[in-house]
Amino acid sequence: MPVTFRRRSRSRPVWPLLILLAFVVSLLPHHALAQGFTTRAKAAVLLDADTGAIYYQFNADQPLPPASISKLMTAAVVFRALKEGRLKLTDEFTMSEHAWRTGGAPSRTSSMFVPINTTATIDELLKGLIIQSGNDAAICLAEGLGGSEAQFAKRMTVEARNIGLSKSTFANPSGLYDPEQLMTAREIAILARYLIKEYPEYYPIFSQRLFEYRKHKFYNRNPLLPLDIGADGLKTGFVKESGYNLVGSTVQGGKRLIVVVLGLATEAERTSEARRLLDWGYRSFAPAKLFDDGEIVGSARVWGGETFFVPLTGKGPVTVILPRVPENPRLKAEIVYDGPLKPPVRKGDKVAVLRITTQSNSVNEIPLYAAQDVEPGGLMRRGLDSLAHMALSLVRL
16 A cells, blocks of 8 residues: 655655554545546536645636636625724615626626615625625725725735735626636635635625515525535626636535536536535545644754754644545655744744645645754854755755
8 A cells, every 4th residue: 555755845754654644544444435536617626624625626726717706805805894894884885887887787797786876885785796796796895995996906816815815816806707807716715715714704694595685686696505415605606708617615514615616518517516526525535633732743854953853743633634545545745844944943833734645636734833942053053054955965966
C-alpha cells in the first residue's frame, strides 16, 4: 500500500507519518465508492466546510463568468459594512434611473421591481439581491455604498483579496456579463465558506424560501432548497456566456459540504449535477485522526537559529478527510512552508501546512505551528548555516 512523501521548502521526511497514513487508510472500509467522479460541468469543486478539504476538483482554477454568483461578493461587501457599523438594515437607498433601467423592470433581467426614485431598506435590498437575484437591488446597493457600479466593483475586488481570492475580478455588482467579471470554482467555494462562517447572522437569508415585496412574491431560485438533502444556500447564476451555474451548501449528519458547478447546459442539468456530486461526497469520504493534540508532526528548517530545525504540531488533534478507497491507495504527504524560517520563531506561530493529496486528487491542508521557541544563533551558528545552505544548493545542482 504505497504512500509517498514529497518534501517542499526544506522540510525533513517524517517517516512515522507515512506509516500512520498507511495504517489509517487500511482501516477505512474498502468499498468501491471513490473510484472517481466525472462531471458535465465546465468546472466543479466539492469542499468540506469544516476543514476546508477539497473532496473533488475539476478545472477548479479556470476563471469563468460567474453570472449572478457574483452577488455573493456584493453581499460580502454589504455584510462587512453592517458588521462594522457603517450601515444598518433599516437604512434606505434610492433606486436611481441607472439602476432601474440597467437592472430593473425595463432591463428584462432578474429584478426586484423597485420603482424608480423610490427608497428601499438595506434589509429589503439584501433579500432582493439574494432570494430574487435582483440586478436592480445589486446596482442600488453598489451606488449607495460605493457611489457607482465601477467604484463598488473595485471594492469587490479588494474584498476578494482580503478573503484570499487571488484570481477573481469584478466589473459590476450584479453579474451581468462583462469579460472582466471572472471567478474560479475554487474561489467561489472559498467565498461561500467565508460567508457561512463569518456572517452567521445574515446567512439565513440564503435559505429563506419566500420574500414578499410590495405586490410581488419572490420565491428563492436555489433549486436545492426544496430537495430533502439539508440544503440551506447559496446562489444560482446564468448568462448565455456562462451557462448555468450553482453554488450550494448542505448539511447531513452534522457535516456541511459546499458544491460548485459551472457552465452546465440546462437548469435541470445544473440541479442534477450538483446533487449527484453532493451525494457522492457524503458517501465516499470519512474522517481519520492522524495525530493527537500536541503530538509532533514533523519539523521545518530554521536558518541562523539556535537549532537547525523547529518541531511542528497541530492545534488540537490533526484530523483529515480521506476517501473510502479500494486496494492499494496512494497518498502524498507534504509539509509545506516558505523556508528556511528565520529566527526568532515563537511557540504557537503558524509556520507551515500539512498537505495530504489522494490519488483521486482530493486535498487536505492542516495548519502546523511551531512547538517551541527558536532564538537567533550566534555568528558561528549563522556561518555554519550559510556553509550548509551552499553545500545543499550544490548537491541539488
